[in-house]
Amino acid sequence: MTGHSPRPGRRARGRRLVAGVVALLTLVGLTACANREQAADPNATGSATTSAGAFPVEVSVAGGKPVRLEKKPQRIVSLSPTATEMLFAVGAGRQVVAVDKLSNHPADAPRTELSGFNPNVEAVAGHNPDLVVASDDRNNLVAGLAAVKVPVLLLPAASTLDGTYEQLKALGRATGHAAEGADVAQRTRADVEKVVKDTPRPNRQLSYYHELDSKLFSATSRTFIGQVYNLFGLRNIADAANSASGDYPQLSAEHVVNANPDLIFLADMETPQAVAARPGWQDLAAVRGGNVVSLDPDTASRWGPRVVELVRQVGAAVAKAGK
Incomplete structure (x- = not known):
């Protein structure tokens, strides 16, 4: 007799086989998801936890x-x-x-x-x-x-x-x-190194004065900000100050004028115009060359990831002054 249906026992066994395969695939999928979640979550327990983010x-x-x-x-x-x-x-x-x-x-x-x-x-x-x-x-x-x-x-x-x-x-x-x-x-x-590499080096070593406030406190090459300037081979006029003053010496106006820096960096929200108006400062090389730079006081005083912005600003000033 043609067109007859399979016997009931065979049909039931087929349904059980399909259900078993679906259950197995579901279990595999859930296990894979759990493993991915454990790998992403450092607090997850189990063998898939990554050591890079593990606690404690x-x-x-x-x-x-x-x-x-x-x-x-x-x-x-x-x-x-x-x-x-x-x-x-x-x-x-x-x-x-x-x-x-x-x-x-x-x-x-x-x-x-x-x-x-x-x-x-x-x-x-x-x-x-x-x-x-x-x-x-x-x-x-x-x-x-x-x-x-x-x-x-x-x-x-x-x-x-x-x-x-x-x-x-x-x-x-x-x-x-x-x-x-x-x-x-x-x-x-990498960003810091690229800025330094891409900054043209001047034909001679340039000197600089970094101003922390209007009372002429500065920072030596041994400080964090000094290390940034060192990347560009600059000479810090504060290094010649009395070592007893520590790494943040207060310079005199006479010291700055006699040193005649090629670059002046202001981290105290002063303006180039205000610096040029100081007695005797109008003839400084930095003032005459337009190389007085107002820095963002935050990026100039913090040592976080925005240091790249500071390095870029210093690099641009060095490139300009070295022309």
Whole structure:
């Protein structure tokens, strides 16, 4: 008899076989998804967890004390404008719940009245942080927060560009963004090196004066900002100041005039016009050549990822003055 249907037993076995295959494929798919999620989430458990973002983790930088973090922090308080910039740069911005009142970059950082210079432990703890990042241990910040079991990661002011790269990577590890931190550090280094390489070198060594404020405080070549100028082979007139003054000496107007720098960099919001109006300064080589440069006081005083902007500005000034 043609056109007959399979026997009921064979049909049932076929349905069971198809159902088994579907279940197996579903299990494989779910396992693959779980593995991908574990690889992406440093807090996930299981063999697929990546060691680069695994917790607990111990983090430290030069000049700071090691800090052990048991799990990925979800409520970070930053008491350092540089640390705030770094946290957002490495992808931890969503974990930041409060920053100090001087942290003005990026614009969407959650600014508060917290102070990094005079921190109030109770006010900081009021934000229920599971990690606090600061540049200095002031007002017994570390001990005070340790009493309520809040770890503090100290990122002291970097004295070299390598210190910047180290801190970016450290913050990446501390926040569960190890890969991003390493990538930002590598890109920042590469961008700085490219600017320096692409800047034409003048036929002679140029001298410069870096002004921190209108009272003529400056910075020597041993400081972070001095290291930036060193990249371009510049000679710092502050290096000849009395060594007893430390790395941030106050120069006299006579010292600056006698040194006659080729370049003047202003980190105090002064203008080239105001500098030219100072007695005896109108004849300085930098003033006559139009090589007085007003720097962004934030990028000139911080050691975060925006150092590339500072390097570009210095490179442009060197290229112009060297023509």
